Amino acid sequence: MRDDDTSWDEDVRLAVYHAFARHGRAPAAPELADAAGGSLAVAKQALHRLAGAHHLVLDECEHVVLAHPFAAKSLGFSVMGSATLWWGGCAWDSFAIPHLVDGEPEVLVATRCPGCGQPHALVVNRTAPPEGGQMAHFLVPAARMWDDVLHTCAHQRLFCRESCVDAWLAETGRTKGAVLDLATLWQLARGWYAGRLERGYRRREPDDAAAYFAEAGLTGPFWAATAGV
Structure with missing residues (x-):
């Protein structure tokens, strides 16, 4: 062999x-x-x-x-099902887990706002987005997400509101990326990893990724996909 x-x-x-x-x-x-x-x-x-x-x-x-959507260490999110506890790779991945794991249709996603430290716990399921005014901020554009994927995942976080995003950006000197409400984040996560637990799974081609982003309401240069997504 x-x-x-x-x-x-x-x-x-x-x-x-x-x-x-x-x-x-x-x-x-x-x-x-x-x-x-x-x-x-x-x-x-x-x-x-x-x-x-x-x-x-x-x-x-x-x-x-x-x-993805699983992590072996904490990147800011814990995801608790009825029988299993995961580390979520990022906000996107944490919302994706209940859509991917058949036996866990509902999970509790826990995290803290990077801007003010406020804890958040959201019930995420397959039926509808969770309620709340929290916002997800994605720092790294889609075309560069795999340049340093751990950095990318560590900077896809949930904030209390957009003002917390702006305060965090001002404090860290970073440039604003994409801001998503919970409904858009849920829509992005719900089908992105479909089939990943099955034999023969294939990653999305750039055109497929761009079309998927558009269906979630995400367009423009930030979401211009490449083969690296």
């Missing part, structure tokens, strides 16, 4: 995503090896290819830290 055998890539991808979906964590080394015909070396080669194709993100120790 060669370490560069790509035939195991989809099995490894599914092992990663199913471990996160079922248990709220990345798969352990024995689980990865099992997914690659018993070889951890083959599994690690597959992980690197999957990372190169933007299916997941690895740290310097070859551990999975992101498999």
Whole structure:
């Protein structure tokens, strides 16, 4: 068995995503090896290819830290289902989890406003957007989201209101990105990861991504998608 055998890539991808979906964590080394015909070396080669194709993100120790919409560490959001607790990769990802995980149609998303520190807890389900005046701020444009994806995710946050966004931007010296109300955030999240837990999943092409953004009411240069989205 060669370490560069790509035939195991989809099995490894599914092992990663199913471990996160079922248990709220990345798969352990024995689980990865099992997914690659018993070889951890083959599994690690597959992980690197999957990372190169933007299916997941690895740290310097070859551990999975992101498999959108799931994260292996806190990036500002906890997502509590009836039986599972996840770290959400960002505001977008946290709202996406109940749409992706069949057994958890409703979750409690908890976070703090970066502007003032106010805690927020929102019930997010598949039926309708949560009520509230909170706003999501996306700092990094779609075409650059994978330039430094951990930075991107860490700066897709929920604020109390747009004035909190403006105060945070003034304090940090950053340029304003896109501001979404809860209904738009929910619409963006609801179908973006459809099929990701199934065999044969394919990432969206740029035109598909742009069309999806437009359906959510998101247009203009900030949402001009590239192959890296």
